[in-house]
Amino acid sequence: MSIQPPARGRARMAGRLPVVLLLGTTAPCRPALAADAPTAVIEQSITVLGVSTLPAHDADTTALFTGTPGFSAYSAGGVSALPVLDGMADDRINTLIDGVRMESACPNHMNPAMSYIDPDMVQTARAIAGITPVSLGGDSTGGTIEIRRRPPRYAEPGHVLVTGRLAANYGSNADGRGVSGEVTVADDHLSLRWSGAYRQADDYRAGGDGGIVRSTSFLAFNHAATLGLQGRNDQFELTFGQQDIPYEAFANQYMDMTNNRSSFLNGRWTHRFDRGFLDGASLELGGHWQRVDHVMNMLDDKGGHSATTGMPMNTAARQAGYALDLTIPRGIHTVKLGTSFDHDGLNDWWPPLPGSMMMGPGTWHNVNDAHRDHEAQYLQWDAQWNRRLSTELGWRNDIVMMNTGPVAPYSRMAMSMGTMPMDAMPMDAMAMPSDDAMAADAFNAAHRGRTDVNFDVTATAKYLITDALDIEGGYARKTRSPNLYERYAWGVDAMAAEMIGWFGDGNGYVGNLNLRPETANIASFTLLWHDPAQGDADAQRWRLSVRPFTNYTQGYINVVSLGALGAGASLLQFANHDAESFGVDVGGHARLWADRRFGRGTLDTTLSWVRGTDLTTGTSLYHQMPLNGVTTLSERLGAFAGRISLSWAAAKTLVDALRDEPATPGYALLGFGASWRWRGTTLDVGVDNALDHTYVLPLGGRMLDAGEGRRALLAPGRSVNVSLATTF
Numbered sequence: 001m002s003i004q005p006p007a008r009g010r011a012r013m014a015g016r017l018p019v020v021l022l023l024g025t026t027a028p029c030r031p032a033l034a035a036d037a038p039t040a041v042i043e044q045s046i047t048v049l050g051v052s053t054l055p056a057h058d059a060d061t062t063a064l065f066t067g068t069p070g071f072s073a074y075s076a077g078g079v080s081a082l083p084v085l086d087g088m089a090d091d092r093i094n095t096l097i098d099g100v101r102m103e104s105a106c107p108n109h110m111n112p113a114m115s116y117i118d119p120d121m122v123q124t125a126r127a128i129a130g131i132t133p134v135s136l137g138g139d140s141t142g143g144t145i146e147i148r149r150r151p152p153r154y155a156e157p158g159h160v161l162v163t164g165r166l167a168a169n170y171g172s173n174a175d176g177r178g179v180s181g182e183v184t185v186a187d188d189h190l191s192l193r194w195s196g197a198y199r200q201a202d203d204y205r206a207g208g209d210g211g212i213v214r215s216t217s218f219l220a221f222n223h224a225a226t227l228g229l230q231g232r233n234d235q236f237e238l239t240f241g242q243q244d245i246p247y248e249a250f251a252n253q254y255m256d257m258t259n260n261r262s263s264f265l266n267g268r269w270t271h272r273f274d275r276g277f278l279d280g281a282s283l284e285l286g287g288h289w290q291r292v293d294h295v296m297n298m299l300d301d302k303g304g305h306s307a308t309t310g311m312p313m314n315t316a317a318r319q320a321g322y323a324l325d326l327t328i329p330r331g332i333h334t335v336k337l338g339t340s341f342d343h344d345g346l347n348d349w350w351p352p353l354p355g356s357m358m359m360g361p362g363t364w365h366n367v368n369d370a371h372r373d374h375e376a377q378y379l380q381w382d383a384q385w386n387r388r389l390s391t392e393l394g395w396r397n398d399i400v401m402m403n404t405g406p407v408a409p410y411s412r413m414a415m416s417m418g419t420m421p422m423d424a425m426p427m428d429a430m431a432m433p434s435d436d437a438m439a440a441d442a443f444n445a446a447h448r449g450r451t452d453v454n455f456d457v458t459a460t461a462k463y464l465i466t467d468a469l470d471i472e473g474g475y476a477r478k479t480r481s482p483n484l485y486e487r488y489a490w491g492v493d494a495m496a497a498e499m500i501g502w503f504g505d506g507n508g509y510v511g512n513l514n515l516r517p518e519t520a521n522i523a524s525f526t527l528l529w530h531d532p533a534q535g536d537a538d539a540q541r542w543r544l545s546v547r548p549f550t551n552y553t554q555g556y557i558n559v560v561s562l563g564a565l566g567a568g569a570s571l572l573q574f575a576n577h578d579a580e581s582f583g584v585d586v587g588g589h590a591r592l593w594a595d596r597r598f599g600r601g602t603l604d605t606t607l608s609w610v611r612g613t614d615l616t617t618g619t620s621l622y623h624q625m626p627l628n629g630v631t632t633l634s635e636r637l638g639a640f641a642g643r644i645s646l647s648w649a650a651a652k653t654l655v656d657a658l659r660d661e662p663a664t665p666g667y668a669l670l671g672f673g674a675s676w677r678w679r680g681t682t683l684d685v686g687v688d689n690a691l692d693h694t695y696v697l698p699l700g701g702r703m704l705d706a707g708e709g710r711r712a713l714l715a716p717g718r719s720v721n722v723s724l725a726t727t728f
Helices: 061-065 427-431 435-445 484-488
Strands: 016-020 039-044 051-055 071-074 082-085 093-097 122-129 143-149 161-171 176-186 190-201 218-230 234-248 256-272 282-297 313-330 333-350 364-384 389-403 450-466 469-480 508-510 518-530 542-566 569-595 599-614 628-637 640-649 667-678 681-688 719-727
Touching: 061 071, 061 082, 061 122, 082 093, 082 122, 082 143, 364 484, 389 484, 508 542
Parallel strands: 039 122, 093 143, 508 569
Antiparallel strands: 016 051, 071 082, 122 143, 161 176, 161 719, 176 190, 190 218, 218 234, 234 256, 256 282, 282 313, 313 333, 333 364, 364 389, 389 450, 450 469, 469 518, 518 542, 542 569, 569 599, 599 628, 628 640, 640 667, 667 681, 681 719
16 A cells, blocks of 8 residues: 655754763763753774764654764665764664664665664664674674663652653754653652654755655654663663554655554663672673564655555564673673574565556565574673773674575566566467576575674773873774575566665665675774863863774675666675775864853864775775764853854765766755753754755765656755753
8 A cells, every 4th residue: 555645854853962972981071962862972992082963853863973973874764874884884783772683674674773763762872883892792894883772760769759851843844843752650669661752754855946855754653661670789671662654755765664563572680799709790681572564665755656556565574582791890800701692583575466467466475484593602801901001802703593485476477577568478488487486496496594603803902191192992803694685685687676775776686695794804093182181071171083994894795787777777686795994083172162251162073084995896885975074163151052063075986886876076064053951941943954055965875766867865955943852
């Protein structure tokens, strides 16, 4: 079926809140944040860099990292952007939500991990680029993103706590609107919390005379209930939640999401030992379960399509697992060890479309009863040798077991998916099996089970050279096994292959049973100069961090061409190549003034540059962000906070020609805003893209609506945003 969404824009940034990111390991500063606003942290080789501008209550949780060095995002639906760290994207980033690694359950990755949590439910958002501690998980050749909800709150002994918060926001571009809130009732041992969020927007308007960008609307609901119990040495949390996305349009995909329902259960028990050999140690046991039912078709604003000429596609995913972690501190040493198991089950089938020759008469079984099971063990040793020197060594073993059942095309008849009329088709051709039927036969006859035995190692050190200069760095060997679609997508005809791919490029993708895991060799170091003032980063008048990095990946999963599909698109198959990325991230902060009369003024700037090359073909890697940065001038005086920012990106000229990646011109965007806080209420007003500049998203891919001619995806124009948040 087809769903008719509203006709105009989507919400982008309903006001912006300044967030100062940490330097070293001190606690974050909190200048003029809305009530209980989430804290975003970017870590680079365990050093935190830079200053960011945090969008207040943006619908997409990836926006919590906007403007931070080394981070960018593939443009997708309104709540489904795919994260990028140092040029490595999506599945190369180990994304954890409350300690649980979550997989996309869609051939277009329309439901990535961060789409399952509303940003207003987030307490901390941490990204570690490059060298990830082994205790945080595997499949992290690009880094790790860790998102945590607010923990349960408890009352003082003998009291009852009733508290909550409510927030609302509106953005003029796309008529974006949202409401979110939570309420907690607790005593000193038991805590109950409900939280929820509603987000909706229409198709957004591009800058200048760019017009409405179709297929960018969305509607999303999130609900979660958390039970917390605490004793003298024990804490227990159990969260049950559900997400409903009735529709989410995708301008750079042939399909749209016409329903996505997820239910999850996530529990965690922590025990702290206070006697015996394990005195001071902590044991944490976590378990999770998730069910996802995902439906795709073409929404009515997808030009030239309707419910009768669409393409129904269904996905059902089931995830479950556990993790057991033990932390043992012993003087200057801390040992962490643990084990975990994750099961990811997937069924992907495309029902026949009544009356269609191309999509019928049977059901297309794309991925049939597949699983990707992940068993792991790790050992990590942290040591603080003296005031100046600390080290971290880690080892991790991951066993990834994958398999899938037999598949089937819509029909075995030759040319059933072509354009030749039935009465003009030769009888001998109709009797021949189609290309997809032969591909299905070959796939079903092949041995499909695969087991990858991966291991990771990390070695990092931090040394305080002087009170004003720190250096840290290290090396990591990181691995990633292919995802289910990279190995098991089997259709070779144009229509089937074009339904596979999360790159927004309009090409068709075919899996490869012979793919090997990726092995990344990562080296990076950070030089941090700062005011020698003692205390946290807020006490420092200035700081500057520079982090160069390199990543040489053996078996990088890229593509080879199987032929042209017309109109600039190609049929591509996943293949192992060797690749190299290198670049630098820079963050700077200066306190310009600070007194009672004029308040506190700060200047913050970030800069990021990355260059990725496929060493097998000598071409640029796909979707590498060009040189970019953000400069923000902020002022805080009592209850008032103001900011003006300039974000920019250079022209993107190094592109992947095989994928028909568009080159994009450079741009500079002006934004400003102000917030007022009175008791527990904060009002924030801001303007994004204040000059209504027309520009193209460097990682936006191509617009695939009929009649758009595969143009590069245009970015949103000016938006006036208002948000109001209050606590009680």
